[in-house]
Amino acid sequence: MSTKQKQQNLPEPLNTIWSGLKSLPVAVGVIIVLAILSALGTIIPQEHLAQPPMGLTLEQMYIERFGAQKYAIIKQLGLTHIYFTPYFFILLVWLSVSAVVCTASRIKNTIQAFQQPRIKHSPRFYANSKQAIVLDNAVADPAAKLEHDLRERHYRVMTAADGEATNIYADRGYLQRWAIAAIHVSAIILLAGAVYGKIYGTEGYIRMADNSEQTLRLDFMHGKHRLVEPLVSRLPVQEYQLDQDSFRIDYDKRIELPSMFAGIEPELQDYYLYFVKDYVSNLTVSRGDQSISGEVKVNHPVRLGKLNIYQSGYQQRGYMLIEQDGQETEYPLPSGLWFVIGPNGPMTPEQAMSSGVMVTEAFFAEPLKAGMLYVGGKPQGEIGPLTILRTARMEDGAASQGRMLTPEVTEQITVDGRPATLRLSSKLENYSDFSYKLDPGIPVLYFGWILMIISIALAMYVPFSRVHMRVEPQRTFVLQSGRGIESAKRDYAHWRDLLSH
Amino acid sequence: MSDVTAAQGLQLYDYVMIVYFGAFVLYAFHMFWIRHKAMGASASLLLWLAWAGHTVFLTQRAIFYYHQHQGFVLPATNMFEAISFFAWLIVLMYLVGEFVIKTRIFGVLGMIVPIAAMAYTAAGISTDPREIMPALKSYWLVFHIVSVFLAYAAFAIAFSLAIMYLLNSRRDQALKLIDPRFSLKFLDEWSYRMVLLGFPLLTLGIFLGAVWADSAWGRYWGWDPKETWALITWLIYLAFIHLRVHWRWVGYRSALFNIIGFASVLITFIGVNLLDKVFKLNSIHAYAEGGGTFMLVLLGLAVLIPTVLYFLPAPKEEPGLEEDQLSEFTLASDVATEDPEESQA
Numbered sequence: 001m002s003t004k005q006k007q008q009n010l011p012e013p014l015n016t017i018w019s020g021l022k023s024l025p026v027a028v029g030v031i032i033v034l035a036i037l038s039a040l041g042t043i044i045p046q047e048h049l050a051q052p053p054m055g056l057t058l059e060q061m062y063i064e065r066f067g068a069q070k071y072a073i074i075k076q077l078g079l080t081h082i083y084f085t086p087y088f089f090i091l092l093v094w095l096s097v098s099a100v101v102c103t104a105s106r107i108k109n110t111i112q113a114f115q116q117p118r119i120k121h122s123p124r125f126y127a128n129s130k131q132a133i134v135l136d137n138a139v140a141d142p143a144a145k146l147e148h149d150l151r152e153r154h155y156r157v158m159t160a161a162d163g164e165a166t167n168i169y170a171d172r173g174y175l176q177r178w179a180i181a182a183i184h185v186s187a188i189i190l191l192a193g194a195v196y197g198k199i200y201g202t203e204g205y206i207r208m209a210d211n212s213e214q215t216l217r218l219d220f221m222h223g224k225h226r227l228v229e230p231l232v233s234r235l236p237v238q239e240y241q242l243d244q245d246s247f248r249i250d251y252d253k254r255i256e257l258p259s260m261f262a263g264i265e266p267e268l269q270d271y272y273l274y275f276v277k278d279y280v281s282n283l284t285v286s287r288g289d290q291s292i293s294g295e296v297k298v299n300h301p302v303r304l305g306k307l308n309i310y311q312s313g314y315q316q317r318g319y320m321l322i323e324q325d326g327q328e329t330e331y332p333l334p335s336g337l338w339f340v341i342g343p344n345g346p347m348t349p350e351q352a353m354s355s356g357v358m359v360t361e362a363f364f365a366e367p368l369k370a371g372m373l374y375v376g377g378k379p380q381g382e383i384g385p386l387t388i389l390r391t392a393r394m395e396d397g398a399a400s401q402g403r404m405l406t407p408e409v410t411e412q413i414t415v416d417g418r419p420a421t422l423r424l425s426s427k428l429e430n431y432s433d434f435s436y437k438l439d440p441g442i443p444v445l446y447f448g449w450i451l452m453i454i455s456i457a458l459a460m461y462v463p464f465s466r467v468h469m470r471v472e473p474q475r476t477f478v479l480q481s482g483r484g485i486e487s488a489k490r491d492y493a494h495w496r497d498l499l500s501h
Numbered sequence: 502m503s504d505v506t507a508a509q510g511l512q513l514y515d516y517v518m519i520v521y522f523g524a525f526v527l528y529a530f531h532m533f534w535i536r537h538k539a540m541g542a543s544a545s546l547l548l549w550l551a552w553a554g555h556t557v558f559l560t561q562r563a564i565f566y567y568h569q570h571q572g573f574v575l576p577a578t579n580m581f582e583a584i585s586f587f588a589w590l591i592v593l594m595y596l597v598g599e600f601v602i603k604t605r606i607f608g609v610l611g612m613i614v615p616i617a618a619m620a621y622t623a624a625g626i627s628t629d630p631r632e633i634m635p636a637l638k639s640y641w642l643v644f645h646i647v648s649v650f651l652a653y654a655a656f657a658i659a660f661s662l663a664i665m666y667l668l669n670s671r672r673d674q675a676l677k678l679i680d681p682r683f684s685l686k687f688l689d690e691w692s693y694r695m696v697l698l699g700f701p702l703l704t705l706g707i708f709l710g711a712v713w714a715d716s717a718w719g720r721y722w723g724w725d726p727k728e729t730w731a732l733i734t735w736l737i738y739l740a741f742i743h744l745r746v747h748w749r750w751v752g753y754r755s756a757l758f759n760i761i762g763f764a765s766v767l768i769t770f771i772g773v774n775l776l777d778k779v780f781k782l783n784s785i786h787a788y789a790e791g792g793g794t795f796m797l798v799l800l801g802l803a804v805l806i807p808t809v810l811y812f813l814p815a816p817k818e819e820p821g822l823e824e825d826q827l828s829e830f831t832l833a834s835d836v837a838t839e840d841p842e843e844s845q846a
Binding site for chain 2 (some may be wrong): 026027028031032034035038039041042043047048049074082121126127128129130131132133134194203252254255258259260265275276277278279286297298299300301308310312377435436442445446449450452453456457460477479484488489492493496501
């Protein structure tokens with residue numbers, strides 16, 4: 001049964017869908033709509049990337065930006081998570097299925113044209129084509145000569161006699177036709193791999209303190225849409241044991257200070273020369289009798305079975321010591337924001353104002369730096385902990401120049417109206433952030449992607465060419481198609497020469 | 502080691518920009534007024550000289566990074582270097598084209614985007630080398646950047662040809678001086694060929710970026726604005742190729758589509774940073790700083806111009822753009838046939 005007959009047998013709504021899937025204008029329309037929706041997602045902050053300002057929830061952030069009324073509409077339309085909406089997914093599926101349907105509806109003809117091309121054609125066939133020409137035969141056995149020439153030029157040649165005439169059919173570069181089919185099929189393989197991975201895979205984040213152990217539970221039901229829950233409900237929860245033997249942060253030293261720091265006080269410049277070179281965990285992952293140990297760093301994940309564990313981040317927490325009236329107390333050091341110190345330790349200026357704490361100074365500490373130092377790739381001991389502390393005195397309102405703070409340096413401050421000293425503690429807490437992923441769809445997805453790339457290259461750079469010839473005793477009809485008029489002109493001139501002497 | 506600095510190459514870069522501009526001017530003379538072979542050869546020589554200087558500058562940066570990081574780092578770590586590297590690739594691609602096609606007539610076109618790019622780098626963006634964050638230390642990144650930038654370079658040349666097509670197709674009086682060998686057919690065909698070169702490279706580049714992201718962050722696709730715009734660019738060129746192949750969108754409409762495609766390239770390359778700033782999107786690619794009013798105006802024009810042109814009456818296209826004459830041959834359609842049987846293949 002032909003595709004057309006199949007289509008006619010379908011009930012009306014399906015028939016419409018089938019026609020839509022086969023339609024190129026619809027496919028181009030879907031491509032454009034997908035592009036517009038994708039662009040919309042880069043104008044409206046998306047939930048999966050949004051980082052609300054401190055003290056605001058995600059919803060509050062949106063309301064602050066768009067207003068409650070607009071936000072309600074935006075949320076209703078799913079525009080804050082546009083790439084994960086059903087309509088976006090349906091468009092992606094439509095495009096992929098459409099690519100396959102288009103291919104399927106043409107592949108039969110392509111196969112037939114490849115296996116049993118039509119060789120015999122009457123002069124009228126040539127007369128109907130604007131690109132067909134007629135050449136005079138001035139040589140003996142022109143058909144044999146043309147056939148030989150085509151074979152020499154790597155054409156696949158077939159001939160058929162028709163009375164006094166000889167029909168020649170030749171083609172070259174059919175690989176291009178298969179490649180075009182493969183491009184369209186690869187789209188659905190790619191999407192299938194992504195969907196399969198999303199359904200049967202899982203991912204997440206885990207934070208581990210230095211020298212600690214944790215159990216990682218992979219629950220495949222977690223975060224899944226209710227429609228796919230039945231598919232994964234029978235998958236057992238997998239447990240992995242993670243044992244972090246050590247975690248370190250390596251620093252490098254800049255060869256030269258970037259110009260943006262040129263105005264920094266000379267005694268503080270050293271701080272800005274150090275930057276994080278790498279952060280490395282020594283991790284052991286085990287499950288049952290399987291176990292793997294190794295260094296995990298960015299771009300070097302560790303893999304056990306199908307589970308990949310990636311080094312995705314770190315946190316370095318330092319402490320400060322406040323000494324007042326002969327008593328020393330340790331507090332976590334806030335960095336990257338202004339803070340004040342009250343009788344019970346650091347707090348935000350807003351907290352201090354609302355609780356009536358007497359504030360004479362506010363502080364700002366740059367992120368702490370502490371770890372192994374490498375210069376020119378060679379270890380040069382350790383740095384830190386060190387930071388830069390900037391102080392703003394309330395009476396003049398201006399920030400001080402800042403001081404490099406190390407455990408050896410003390411800063412005279414006032415806490416609750418009485419003198420105190422502040423210094424950096426040598427105590428450090430390093431946390432290693434891992435992301436983990438189990439995605440069984442990746443091999444399928446990568447296969448689809450590689451197939452697409454190779455097929456696109458073949459489709460664009462393997463020239464397809466088809467030649468029809470009808471060699472009569474006095475004249476030869478020629479039609480070359482597939483490679484454009486310039487190529488046809490060159491070939492016609494070549495065959496004209498061939499038949500003229 | 503301590504005598505290797507990033508700043509020392511910047512003076513050379515300034516000279517390189519001047520020589521590029523000199524080559525651009527000579528190419529313009531060659532195209533508009535003096536079509537003598539010597540003028541073209543001088544322009545070409547100057548361009549090779551500038552490109553060689555540019556290569557030295559990039560090599561110096563790579564050496565600096567090698568000393569800093571003890572490994573090869575592609576000198577495209579910040580917006581300044583990325584644009585400079587992009588311009589270098591376009592010029593390389595043009596020079597290869599000039600050698601292959603053996604003509605210097607479209608030197609000005611090849612130089613439009615590099616000159617604009619270099620002017621942008623001179624407009625005050627930071628020239629400081631960046632420290633390389635751990636995620637960027639991956640060999641996948643080098644292949645990803647080279648592949649994507651080669652694609653962008655091809656699209657840039659396609660864009661320049663499309664612009665020339667639009668100007669030429671309107672038969673502007675001011676353009677009468679242009680070398681007549683710039684036929685519309687030539688511009689249209691080469692513009693499309695450059696898209697055919699760029700599209701597989703962009704597909705490969707997006708794939709390599711996905712593999713890199715997967716090894717660095719454990720996700721091959723995160724719908725980050727930069728990734729999303731790369732996909733949008735890919736979709737635009739995908740639609741362009743389909744429209745051209747199946748609906749014969751050649752000539753004028755093809756040129757307009759090409760300009761929209763390149764506007765998307767610019768948004769992917771630079772505009773995303775602007776979107777990130779304006780709309781606070783938290784792109785993980787935000788380390789690639791850049792963007793500004795200049796870019797906003799440029800992008801606006803790149804979208805506005807083709808849109809306005811689309812609604813203006815289309816110019817009468819050059820006869821034979823779609824069907825060239827086979828006048829030197831006897832057409833089968835001119836030969837009377839007696840056989841009434843067959844009419845269709």
